Amino acid sequence: MSNRIDQLFAGKRKGVLNIYCTAGFPELNDTLPVMKALQQNGVDIIELGMPFSDPLADGPVIQDSSTRAISNGMSLKVLFEQLKNLRQEIHVPVLLMGYLNPVLLYGIENFCKKCAEVGVDGAILPDLPMDEYESEYKPVFEKYGLHLVFLVTPETSEERIRKIDSVSKGFIYAVSSSSTTGTDKNMGHQQAYFERLESLKLKNPVLIGFGIKDKATFDAATAHSNGGVIGTAFIRALEQATNLDSAIQQFIAGVK
């Protein structure tokens, strides 16, 4: 069976909504209930954060959610246990996003194998260098059918974007500005960059992330791409929620 991410983009080319949430947040066992609520409200892709103590590419909101998830007891072992019956209820594509250190310690092959077992479709490991992926890990990811998604930024040269497009699988994650997650830079200034990306006619779909928080920013991001990723704004909504289901419904309704 082909990868769920590929299936999604085969049928939907515009306005794909990817929501990031930290596994084990707000409470340890909220992982699946949050995913279910996201699916019910029509989210296209779920990006599940594997919490790390030192998330360099993330801002304070996502770091705080990671710190809380770790103190809740979240780890890769616990996460895969929680995801054991993932595919009985969740049918949308699921990616795991996190930093290389915990994955290395868990073992790259072990990680890919577990992902395949529970039905995870892709991974984002922002600090795994593309060269090392190609020379050491690519066959392992491919053996288990796990798509590895790479990032591009406004500072990435066209040559490197082309290279990333040739290595990335599933989609490309375009960081909307040179920033960590949750930084409020004006989306309007990024239109030229979005247009440039669109004009490159990459083989992979492009999702734009960082700085999307509502319908206006989502529409701006998706005008020139296949969709967008929301992380920080969603974590904030969860932080403030008294009832997760209604908070998630309200949040997604405000974006779509």
Add this chain to the structure above:
Amino acid sequence: MKIAENTFGSKYHVDEKGFYGRFGGAYIPEMLYPNVEELQRNYLAILRDPGFQEEFDQLLRDYVGRPSPLYFAKRLSEKYNAKIYLKREDLNHTGAHKVNNTIGQILLAKRLGKTRIIAETGAGQHGVATATVCALMGLECVVYMGSIDIKRQAPNVARMKMLGATVVPATSGSQTLKDACNEAIRDWINNPVNTHYILGTAAGPHPYPDMVTRFQSVISEEIKKQLLEKTGKANPDYVVACIGGGSNAAGAYYHFLDEPDVKLVAVEAGGKGVHSGHSAATTQLGKLGIIHASKTLLMQTEDGQITEPYSISAGLDYPGIGPLHAHLYETGRATFLNATDDEALQAAYELTRLEGIIPALESSHALAKLGQIALKPDDVVVVCLSGRGDKDMETYIRNLPGNTGGNV
């Protein structure tokens, strides 16, 4: 200066991909790629430029006060029955070896056209050294410092501010050195074009470990010259240095790495004891991992979360170790020992009374192990005295033998 000599092909130097054996590399998110790649592409060419070397040498001489003396410590030598020399990095401007690196990096930043400097600091020594060179060059300076360290190291915070730097508290995670480093990296991600990150130790993504080591290599270059003058032999039997991230050790070892007759001794911070749960002895407690974009030995939980190290010395409590040192440990090229808080304190009191030199707590860890090395009377030992103890006076006074908290 020999900072730019070609060392590729040596077993103990960095290779073309930024690795020392299996350690090192640049595990950076894509947002940092242009900044780090710019450095990787340019650093050796800049370091090799005669104009750069001239300016670097001149500042080290006239501003920092180099060469730092190589002092024969007569009474210390008598005590340990060997010929012990102290490399007096404590006599540098700003009081430690850190300034060798900040001078080098600010000159490099200027050549790259950068107008804004960021840095991390733990105890504040590197922050002060960075704020100093920024004042010297008239560049904007932002120093990230853990909010816990800001409280612990008030005099250095005041120094940085007086020098014109903005000190930003790192409030995330454990609020100490590693978090200050995280915040500096995040700042760099958010300011990729105009900013240079002056990393203070021989860690972080390639080329930082090699670049910082080369700037600090002036220490071993001078040791060789000075020893030859004093003893007729350029190579000592031992070079002893303390290691947190490892920049003073890297500089003290550099020109001896390929000279197998020189034994290299590294002393890590044992804290309250290696297995007490309060230690920073990374080679003893760490496993292969990634911290601050470098693959190295790392103190971490069984789930791969980075743990908080402990040492009485704020300059040694880093949960990783520079990749060069991980390689020296794994190959057996250097011998790794560790000193507890108490051993370091005793060594500081001893040096003060025997030689009239109050060392930094970090350097005291290196001194603390002289009794554990099987020294012969003819052995020539160089200890890198990486910094002076002014910043540690409060700790020294509090722990003075017989001090019960009254007047001192």
